[in-house]
Structure formats: C-alpha cells, structure tokens
Amino acid sequence: MMFGSAAEMTETQSPEWITEMIGFMRDLDKELTEAGEMVFNEGLQDGDSAKVVRLVDGVPVATDGPFAESKESLIGFWVLDVADEARILEIAGRIVKYSGLVEVRPVGVAPDVA
Amino acid sequence: MIEDLLRELAPQVLAILVRKYDRFDACEDAVQEALLAASQQWPAAGVPDSPRSWLVTVASRRLVDEWRSESARSRREEAVATLEVEPGATEQRDDTLTLLFLCCHPELSVPSQLALTLRAVGGLTTAEIAAAFLVPEPTMAQRISRAKKSLRGARFELPPPAELPDRLRVVLHVLYLVFNEGYAASSGERAHRADLTAEAIRLVRLVHAQVPADGEVAGLLALMLLTEARRAARTDADGLLVPLAAQDRTRWDSQLIDEGVGLISRTLGRGPVGPYQLQAAIAAVHDEAATAAATDWPQILALYDVLTRVSPGPVVTLNRAVAVAMVHGPLAGLAELGTLDGDERIARGHRLDAVRAHLLELSGDRAGAVAAYRRAAKRAASIPEQHYLALQAARLS
Numbered sequence: 001m002m003f004g005s006a007a008e009m010t011e012t013q014s015p016e017w018i019t020e021m022i023g024f025m026r027d028l029d030k031e032l033t034e035a036g037e038m039v040f041n042e043g044l045q046d047g048d049s050a051k052v053v054r055l056v057d058g059v060p061v062a063t064d065g066p067f068a069e070s071k072e073s074l075i076g077f078w079v080l081d082v083a084d085e086a087r088i089l090e091i092a093g094r095i096v097k098y099s100g101l102v103e104v105r106p107v108g109v110a111p112d113v114a
Numbered sequence: 115m116i117e118d119l120l121r122e123l124a125p126q127v128l129a130i131l132v133r134k135y136d137r138f139d140a141c142e143d144a145v146q147e148a149l150l151a152a153s154q155q156w157p158a159a160g161v162p163d164s165p166r167s168w169l170v171t172v173a174s175r176r177l178v179d180e181w182r183s184e185s186a187r188s189r190r191e192e193a194v195a196t197l198e199v200e201p202g203a204t205e206q207r208d209d210t211l212t213l214l215f216l217c218c219h220p221e222l223s224v225p226s227q228l229a230l231t232l233r234a235v236g237g238l239t240t241a242e243i244a245a246a247f248l249v250p251e252p253t254m255a256q257r258i259s260r261a262k263k264s265l266r267g268a269r270f271e272l273p274p275p276a277e278l279p280d281r282l283r284v285v286l287h288v289l290y291l292v293f294n295e296g297y298a299a300s301s302g303e304r305a306h307r308a309d310l311t312a313e314a315i316r317l318v319r320l321v322h323a324q325v326p327a328d329g330e331v332a333g334l335l336a337l338m339l340l341t342e343a344r345r346a347a348r349t350d351a352d353g354l355l356v357p358l359a360a361q362d363r364t365r366w367d368s369q370l371i372d373e374g375v376g377l378i379s380r381t382l383g384r385g386p387v388g389p390y391q392l393q394a395a396i397a398a399v400h401d402e403a404a405t406a407a408a409t410d411w412p413q414i415l416a417l418y419d420v421l422t423r424v425s426p427g428p429v430v431t432l433n434r435a436v437a438v439a440m441v442h443g444p445l446a447g448l449a450e451l452g453t454l455d456g457d458e459r460i461a462r463g464h465r466l467d468a469v470r471a472h473l474l475e476l477s478g479d480r481a482g483a484v485a486a487y488r489r490a491a492k493r494a495a496s497i498p499e500q501h502y503l504a505l506q507a508a509r510l511s
Binding site (some may be wrong): 006009010011013014015017018019022023026043045046048049 | 188271352353354465491492493494495497501504505507508509511
C-alpha cells in the first residue's frame with residue numbers, strides 16, 4: 001500500500017522527477033507481471049475525491065472526504081505473490097523512493113480445516 | 115483470421131436463431147457456446163465449408179439440449195407455435211440493425227447496453243468485455259445476464275418507423291461510448307484500449323452499410339476514423355499523453371484521415387446536419403493541418419458556433435472556448451469558460467480546470483495556470499491524464 005498525495009507531488013517535485021517516477025512505476029509493474037508476482041494493482045484517484053460513509057444514529061450517511069490527513073492517503077496498491085519477506089521489502093524499498101510511505105502486510109489466511 | 119470470421123458471423127447466427135425460437139437470452143447463450151466450440155475446433159480441423167450453417171447447427175443443438183434437460187415442454191410448444199406464425203418471410207429484414215436496436219433498448223442501463231452490444235453484436239466473450247472495462251468476469255457475466263433477462267419480452271423486430279430515428283440515436287450513442295471508453299479510458303492505467311476503438315469502428319461500419327443515407331451514422335464513422343488516425347501520436351515513448359498541438363503529425367494515419375475526410379465531405383450538406391457530422395468536420399480540419407500552427411481556427415470556431423446551435427452542452431462550450439482563444443486571444447477564451455463555473459455537469463470533473471490552465475498559461479498567468487493544473491490533476495480519474503496534468507503544473511512552478 002502506497003501512501004502520499006499527487007497534489008503535493010506537483011508542488012515539490014520537478015517535471016524530470018515526475019517523468020522518472022512514471023517510468024519507474026511502469027517498469028516495476030512490467031517486471032512484477034513478467035516475474036509472475038503480480039496478482040492485482042491499481043492507482044487511486046486523489047484523496048480529495050473520497051466519500052466517507054459513517055453510521056449516524058444507525059443510518060448510513062455519506063459525506064465528502066478526505067477524512068484523514070490528505071497528504072498521506074492511500075494512492076495506490078499492489079497485491080503480490082512473492083517468495084519471501086525479503087523480496088517484498090526489497091520491492092517496497094524501491095517504491096518508497098517515489099512515495100511518502102509504503103506499508104506491507106500479508107493478506108488474511110483461511111482458518112484451518114481440521 | 116478465424117476470430118474475425120466468428121465476430122462477423124456472430125450477429126447473423128444469433129439473428130437466425132432468435133427469429134426461429136424467439137428467446138433472445140437462451141439463443142444468445144447458445145451462440146456464445148457455438149462460437150467457443152468453433153474457436154476450439156476450427157484451428158485444428160479447418161474452417162467448415164459453410165461456417166454459418168455450422169454455427170447455426172451447433173447453437174440449435176445446444177438450445178434443444180438445454181430445453182430437453184429443463185424438460186420445459188411448454189417452451190418447446192411455444193417455439194413451434196412461433197415457427198408457424200413466422201414462415202420465414204423475414205429475409206429482407208436487417209438483422210444486424212435489429213439486433214443493435216434490441217441490445218441498445220432504452221429500458222437497459224447504459225453499461226448494460228454497452229456490454230450486451232459487444233457480446234451479442236460484436237461477438238466478444240464475456241472475459242474480453244470484462245477485461246476491456248476492467249471489471250471481474252463474474253461481475254460482467256451478471257451484468258449481461260441481467261440485461262438479457264430484461265429483454266425477455268422484447269420482440270426481435272425493427273422499432274416502428276415513428277420511433278426509428280430516436281432509437282438509432284441511442285444505438286449511435288452506445289457505439290460512441292464504446293469508442294470513447296477505448297480511446298479515453300475513463301479509469302485505469304492504460305491511456306488507450308485499441309480493442310474497443312477497433313470494435314466500435316467495425317460496428318459503426320456495419321450500421322453505415324445498412325443505412326448509408328443517414329448523415330449522422332456517416333458522421334459518427336468519420337469522427338471515429340479521424341480520431342483513431344491520431345492514436346499513435348497521442349502517447350510518447352514513455353506512455354505519457356501528448357496534446358494535439360504537440361503531436362508528431364508524421365505519425366498520424368493518413369489512410370484513415372483520407373477515408374474520414376472523404377466520408378464527411380460527401381456527407382455534409384446532403385441532409386440535416388447533426389452533432390456527429392459537425393464533430394467529424396472539426397476533427398477533419400485538425401487532421402488536414404500540416405502543423406499545429408497551420409490549423410484553420412476560424413473555420414473550427416465557425417463549426418463550433420453551429421454545433422452550439424444544434425447540440426448545446428457544457429462540453430461543446432468548453433471546446434468552443436479553446437477555439438475562441440485561438441481566434442480572439444486567451445482572455446476571450448477564459449471569459450467563455452466563466453459561463454461554465456456554476457455548471458454542475460462539468461465543474462466536478464477535471465476538464466474545465468485543464469482547459470482553464472492551458473488558457474491561463476497562454477495569457478501569461480503562470481501562477482494561475484499552475485493552480486488550475488493542480489486542481490485538474492487532483493480530479494482526473496484517468497491515471498495517464500493525472501500524470502500529464504501534474505507534469506504541466508510542475509513544469510510551470
């Protein structure tokens with residue numbers, strides 16, 4: 001999970017850096033796909049486009065986001081199938097050069113049948 | 115190409131079955147299975163002498179098998195009764211068009227119309243359609259299945275003459291949306307999905323062949339050809355979007371341009387003018403300019419003036435503002451944009467701010483342009499567009 005803000009990026013980074021970032025993301029997705037590690041990935045629209053749904057007196061109410069600090073909202077994610085933790089941390093280490101924060105977590109597993 | 119042949123035959127086979135058995139949803143399933151069987155068997159066994167009869171036979175067998183297993187006697191009797199009522203006096207009917215009218219039935223939602231058209235008329239598989247619209251296959255299967263259920267009572271025949279023009283508009287709009295989905299890719303990573311634009315052009319060609327005298331059908335076909343012609347130049351080597359003015363025009367497809375320009379030139383002035391003809395004419399003026407600087411902007415503005423009268427709307431106003439800026443200067447263009455500020459239909463999206471940013475930059479207001487590019491980047495739903503707008507903001511700040 002990659003956190004950050006596209007809007008903030010345009011305020012602080014040069015066109016060269018942005019071009020480099022776009023190239024990096026494209027090459028990374030290609031690499032992960034070719035290695036058979038990519039399950040699914042998406043880039044998200046800016047946190048400003050979020051709507052938040054809360055229960056208010058038992059009724060779902062939708063309000064316009066962003067609800068958290070918009071400089072660090074979720075802006076993209078990958079679901080990857082990798083050999084071990086070392087590999088996922090290596091990939092995350094490359095992504096974080098272009099993003100505010102990267103969080104890595106295993107997906108939930110099914111309960112034991114026996 | 116076996117795949118091309120199957121796509122061409124798909125609507126014909128479906129029409130034959132629906133006329134015979136009058137159950138659109140079951141017939142459509144059976145045709146899909148026959149197409150699948152053909153795509154598995156023909157590559158090894160060779161294409162049969164009469165591929166259409168082969169498909170009709172296989173699909174009919176599937177239908178009968180299904181009815182037997184359902185042991186739905188009443189339905190079989192119904193089918194027999196239908197056969198007797200319609201003694202094949204329908205050869206003159208325009209099957210593909212009838213199918214299109216059915217798939218673009220006004221009672222269906224727009225996403226359903228798109229999906230059903232691509233499957234029943236385009237011969238695409240559910241998996242292909244799901245991939246094109248970036249949704250999981252079961253989701254698309256559910257959408258198609260719901261759409262077919264709502265059509266159960268609909269008859270396989272052309273709409274009454276009085277309704278024809280309106281129903282044809284719906285068909286054209288659906289095909290326009292298919293093209294646009296492929297060209298602009300409303301969401302997701304890729305800037306362009308060639309499979310959808312090619313399919314939309316193929317389907318409009320089919321309609322054009324059926325109603326060659328309809329100016330709007332010809333106009334839509336010309337518009338698609340003239341837009342598709344610029345595809346290769348629309349993204350650079352890094353996959354970034356390139357605006358029209360900066361495109362390498364040697365990479366435009368001159369064959370498509372010739373065909374589109376020829377078509378729209380023959381069409382304009384022969385009947386009532388409509389929005390697709392006018393948009394095609396505008397695209398033709400762009401495509402005929404050897405350089406961006408050589409663009410005949412007064413001509414484009416004149417066409418937008420007519421378009422505003424024929425088919426006014428916020429997108430037309432937005433595009434016209436660019437033409438106004440190119441003819442009368444950026445401040446005049448910005449004044450035009452001011453009329454859109456309160457318009458909910460466009461103020462929420464990124465396009466108004468993107469155009470405003472461009473015009474502010476032309477007027478020399480760098481700070482204003484940066485702010486507008488940033489606002490546009492935040493709102494862009496397509497990641498390539500978001501990147502393009504972010505780059506413009508960064509370039510100026």
